[in-house]
Amino acid sequence: MLKPLSWFAALALSAAVVLGAAGTTPAQQPVTLTGAGATFPFPLYSKWSQVYDAERGVRINYQSVGSGAGIRQFMARTVDFGGTDGPMTDEQIRQAGGRPLHVPMVAGAVVPVYNIPGVGTGLNFTPDVLADIFLGKITKWNDPRLLKDNPEAKLPAADIIVARRADGSGTTAIWVNYLSKVSPEWRTKVGEGTSVNWPVGLGGRGNEGVAGLVRQTPNTLGYVELAYAMLNRIPFGNVRNRTGQFIRPSLSTTTRAMEGALRVIPEDYRVFFTDPEGRDVYPIAGFTWILIYGEQPDPVKGKALVDFLLWAVRDGQKYAPPLLYAPIPRSLVARVEGTLRTVTAQGKVLLP
């Protein structure tokens, strides 16, 4: 009963393979671009791959393995592009060779998420309180410093369980960059980077892991990208900015932070714009970049890559707000287009 069916299936499959192979010439084969990196923008890049494949027939395969791993894969040239929210260090750029370019795609906010039974969203956090919680100096939810900023919240006398990233992460890079700016003790004791020596905290894998830990364990405080907090409906807190306002993380407050930073964005776009000056800015946000080499080895793939990135900074931006990422402002788009026009393959510029 089964035998004839399996014979038929095998025949059909081999026929399909032979016809498929015979029908496509190298010029007609769809181009596939592979990338790896940050979990931060993964929801957006997924959406972009779907849309771009439908529009242009170019397949984009992005693996969200964390910014640190993405940078390593990019340096090892095992992927066509990398994704990171923590820019490469000078040492990494030197080791990578070639001319690595950081192309900003969108910006996102990193928010403090928590799970306290009986307490809703919108708890207020000051910078020093956040730093001291992550340093292990504030250990209980009903600490006087937390109560002072949240007089109406019913904070329990429970230990704060900290959740952080176990893997190398650009979300971490943005978070610890902010903590280093607001806490001298954090800067000297722990420092910055995609991985640090955490004084306290359970480790989760990816934004998903930290979100899972916070959702499942009461009295936990962690940090995730805004999209993860909102889509998973995890309560998240407000952070006080330099002007003294407690700001709710949102698209608009992230965009304002980015606009404020436009003046100081360097030519290579490697900048953290955490803790900026200005009203109504959310202080913990950052770019997410796509890494490409300025000199592409393969002209066909190189052209597909820069075409995709051009589409991403122009048409792709409209997919960002529904997924809770802040699109980059027009002035920056113009600069990015200029950078993309410097990308060459075999000596020839790829974009006309």
Next chain:
Amino acid sequence: MAGVVLVIMAAMLAALTVGAWPAIRKFGPAFLATSTWDPVAGQFGALPFVYGTLVSSAVALALAVPLGLGVAIFLAELAPGWLRRPVGLLVELLAAIPSVVYGLWGIFVLAPWVRTTLSPPLKATLGFLPLFEGPPLGIGMLTAGLILAIMVVPFIVAVSTEVMRAVPTSQREAALSLGATLWETTRTAVIPYARSGIAGAIFLSLARALGETMAVTMVIGNIPQIRASLFAPGYTIAAVIANEFGEAGGITLAALVFAGLVLFLVTLLVNLVARLLVARMAAGPGLIRE
């Protein structure tokens, strides 16, 4: 075939040693005795990971061996045929579930259950022991041991059942004819005869538990610390390699490979001890010793 396996293992050992060489040269045997793991400062010590690996596997075996043997005895001796086959199949299906699915189930179902249902009675009755001190978070060594036990039980059950069923009926009949009850028959005629196979199954499970990665890293908390309490979070060698390998370079990479080499050697050692034990115990069925 055996030659090929030996060659592959020797090649793996060589590759691991070469990869770990910078760390071996820098830290030496002190690597296994120190506890700092600091990628920023370049200081690495694998003691918390070795501890975590051994303790989580020990908890897993302590839970899985009695349970697995009990199920195997039931399936081999007591269960009627219409029950043995489905139950046996279901237990073996446990082994087919991917590790990462166990991890997801662990973080969303098992960890909250451990925190709310299993830990409070344990804490109330045995909380005075250092083994159960500290607050139960649900994420920690106990949950990791539990998940490993569930993953390892199918091996013990499958192998032990087969080995026990392979005991010749004449042995059972001999015991029964001397007036033994069913349990006494099992205890004196079947299990001693099947001892070497059961020991083999246990060591196979230990080897699996030592190397298990995804399920463990999702429920153990990933904190490199050494605590006596089962409620405390920890870290295992396999978990730290999985978490940090992606972005490691230079001395960090060498330290991770060194930790991997340690795991490789520990697993080899466990298997070697298992072989010796099995060889000694296979010196004949229980009642008659050579």
